[in-house]
Amino acid sequence: MPEEREWKLSSSQEDYLESIAELNAANGHAHTKEIADRLNVKMPSVSAALRNLADLGLVFYQAGKPVRLTAVGNFLAQKIxxxxxxxxxxxxxxxxxxxxxxxxxxxxxxxxxxxxxxxxxxxxxxxxxxxxxxxxxxxxxxxxxxxxx
Incomplete structure:
Protein backbone atom coordinates (compact mmCIF):
# COMPACT_ATOMS: atom_id res chain seq x y z
CA MET A 1 0.00 0.00 0.00
CA PRO A 2 1.18 3.55 -0.65
CA GLU A 3 2.28 5.87 2.10
CA GLU A 4 -0.11 8.78 2.65
CA ARG A 5 2.69 11.28 2.07
CA GLU A 6 3.12 9.89 -1.47
CA TRP A 7 -0.43 11.07 -2.05
CA LYS A 8 0.45 14.63 -1.03
CA LEU A 9 -2.83 14.96 0.83
CA SER A 10 -3.71 18.35 2.23
CA SER A 11 -4.44 18.80 5.94
CA SER A 12 -8.10 19.13 5.04
CA GLN A 13 -8.13 15.91 3.03
CA GLU A 14 -6.45 14.08 5.91
CA ASP A 15 -9.08 15.45 8.31
CA TYR A 16 -11.89 14.23 6.03
CA LEU A 17 -10.43 10.73 5.75
CA GLU A 18 -9.89 10.56 9.50
CA SER A 19 -13.43 11.78 10.23
CA ILE A 20 -15.04 9.36 7.79
CA ALA A 21 -13.13 6.42 9.28
CA GLU A 22 -13.97 7.43 12.85
CA LEU A 23 -17.66 8.01 12.06
CA ASN A 24 -17.88 4.65 10.29
CA ALA A 25 -16.22 2.96 13.27
CA ALA A 26 -18.50 4.67 15.81
CA ASN A 27 -21.83 4.68 13.95
CA GLY A 28 -21.46 2.18 11.13
CA HIS A 29 -21.89 5.02 8.62
CA ALA A 30 -20.66 8.48 7.72
CA HIS A 31 -23.24 10.86 6.30
CA THR A 32 -22.39 14.24 4.81
CA LYS A 33 -24.15 16.10 7.64
CA GLU A 34 -22.24 14.16 10.29
CA ILE A 35 -18.97 14.97 8.56
CA ALA A 36 -19.94 18.66 8.33
CA ASP A 37 -20.83 18.75 12.03
CA ARG A 38 -17.66 16.94 13.08
CA LEU A 39 -15.37 19.21 11.05
CA ASN A 40 -17.43 22.34 11.70
CA VAL A 41 -17.81 23.14 8.00
CA LYS A 42 -20.78 23.80 5.73
CA MET A 43 -22.47 21.07 3.69
CA PRO A 44 -21.38 22.43 0.27
CA SER A 45 -17.75 22.33 1.45
CA VAL A 46 -18.16 18.70 2.49
CA SER A 47 -19.75 17.78 -0.84
CA ALA A 48 -16.91 19.41 -2.76
CA ALA A 49 -14.27 17.71 -0.60
CA LEU A 50 -15.96 14.32 -0.97
CA ARG A 51 -16.13 14.69 -4.76
CA ASN A 52 -12.41 15.48 -4.71
CA LEU A 53 -11.62 12.45 -2.53
CA ALA A 54 -13.80 10.29 -4.81
CA ASP A 55 -11.87 11.56 -7.85
CA LEU A 56 -8.66 10.48 -6.09
CA GLY A 57 -10.14 7.02 -5.52
CA LEU A 58 -10.15 7.37 -1.72
CA VAL A 59 -13.92 7.34 -1.03
CA PHE A 60 -17.14 6.10 -2.57
CA TYR A 61 -19.47 9.09 -2.63
CA GLN A 62 -22.99 9.57 -3.94
CA ALA A 63 -25.14 12.47 -2.74
CA GLY A 64 -27.67 11.34 -0.15
CA LYS A 65 -25.89 8.07 0.63
CA PRO A 66 -23.38 7.21 3.35
CA VAL A 67 -19.75 7.84 2.46
CA ARG A 68 -17.47 4.82 2.39
CA LEU A 69 -13.70 4.63 2.21
CA THR A 70 -12.04 2.63 -0.53
CA ALA A 71 -9.37 0.13 0.51
CA VAL A 72 -6.67 2.73 -0.17
CA GLY A 73 -8.70 5.45 1.57
CA ASN A 74 -9.12 3.24 4.62
CA PHE A 75 -5.41 2.37 4.67
CA LEU A 76 -4.48 6.05 4.58
CA ALA A 77 -7.13 6.96 7.17
CA GLN A 78 -5.82 4.35 9.60
CA LYS A 79 -2.27 5.70 9.23
CA ILE A 80 -3.53 9.24 9.88
Missing part, protein backbone atom coordinates in the same frame (compact mmCIF):
# COMPACT_ATOMS: atom_id res chain seq x y z
CA UNK A 81 -5.47 8.05 12.94
CA UNK A 82 -2.41 6.22 14.27
CA UNK A 83 -0.25 9.33 13.82
CA UNK A 84 -2.87 11.42 15.65
CA UNK A 85 -3.14 8.90 18.50
CA UNK A 86 0.64 8.67 18.82
CA UNK A 87 1.04 12.43 19.19
CA UNK A 88 -1.93 12.68 21.58
CA UNK A 89 -0.43 9.90 23.70
CA UNK A 90 2.94 11.68 23.76
CA UNK A 91 1.50 15.05 24.75
CA UNK A 92 -0.90 13.64 27.32
CA UNK A 93 1.03 10.73 28.86
CA UNK A 94 4.66 11.77 28.42
CA UNK A 95 4.45 15.56 28.70
CA UNK A 96 1.44 15.51 31.03
CA UNK A 97 -0.79 17.93 29.11
CA UNK A 98 -4.49 17.81 29.86
CA UNK A 99 -6.62 15.77 27.45
CA UNK A 100 -8.18 18.68 25.52
CA UNK A 101 -4.87 20.47 25.04
CA UNK A 102 -3.13 17.24 23.97
CA UNK A 103 -5.96 16.62 21.49
CA UNK A 104 -5.81 20.14 20.04
CA UNK A 105 -2.03 20.10 19.60
CA UNK A 106 -1.96 16.58 18.16
CA UNK A 107 -4.65 17.54 15.61
CA UNK A 108 -2.44 20.38 14.40
CA UNK A 109 0.99 18.77 14.53
CA UNK A 110 0.02 15.54 12.78
CA UNK A 111 -0.19 17.50 9.51
CA UNK A 112 3.23 19.11 9.88
CA UNK A 113 5.39 16.02 10.27
CA UNK A 114 6.89 14.39 7.19
CA UNK A 115 7.08 10.61 6.90
CA UNK A 116 10.77 10.30 7.83
CA UNK A 117 10.26 12.43 10.95
CA UNK A 118 7.19 10.38 11.85
CA UNK A 119 9.21 7.14 11.65
CA UNK A 120 11.96 8.64 13.83
CA UNK A 121 9.37 9.90 16.32
CA UNK A 122 7.77 6.44 16.52
CA UNK A 123 11.19 4.88 17.16
CA UNK A 124 11.82 7.47 19.89
CA UNK A 125 8.41 6.74 21.46
CA UNK A 126 9.13 3.02 21.38
CA UNK A 127 12.43 3.60 23.17
CA UNK A 128 10.81 5.93 25.70
CA UNK A 129 8.01 3.52 26.51
CA UNK A 130 9.89 0.23 26.52
CA UNK A 131 13.28 0.89 28.05
CA UNK A 132 13.10 0.56 31.85
CA UNK A 133 15.69 3.26 32.57
CA UNK A 134 13.92 5.69 30.25
CA UNK A 135 10.54 4.75 31.74
CA UNK A 136 11.85 5.77 35.17
CA UNK A 137 12.95 9.12 33.76
CA UNK A 138 9.53 9.61 32.16
CA UNK A 139 7.88 8.95 35.51
CA UNK A 140 10.22 11.48 37.16
CA UNK A 141 9.44 14.02 34.43
CA UNK A 142 5.71 13.44 34.91
CA UNK A 143 6.09 14.13 38.63
CA UNK A 144 7.96 17.39 37.96
CA UNK A 145 5.44 18.50 35.35
CA UNK A 146 2.49 17.72 37.62
CA UNK A 147 3.86 20.24 40.12
CA UNK A 148 3.91 22.92 37.40
CA UNK A 149 0.13 22.87 36.89
Missing amino acids: ILRHQTFRHFFQNILGLDESRAERISREIKHLIDHETEIRFLAFMDLMENWDETRQKIDALAEILSKMK
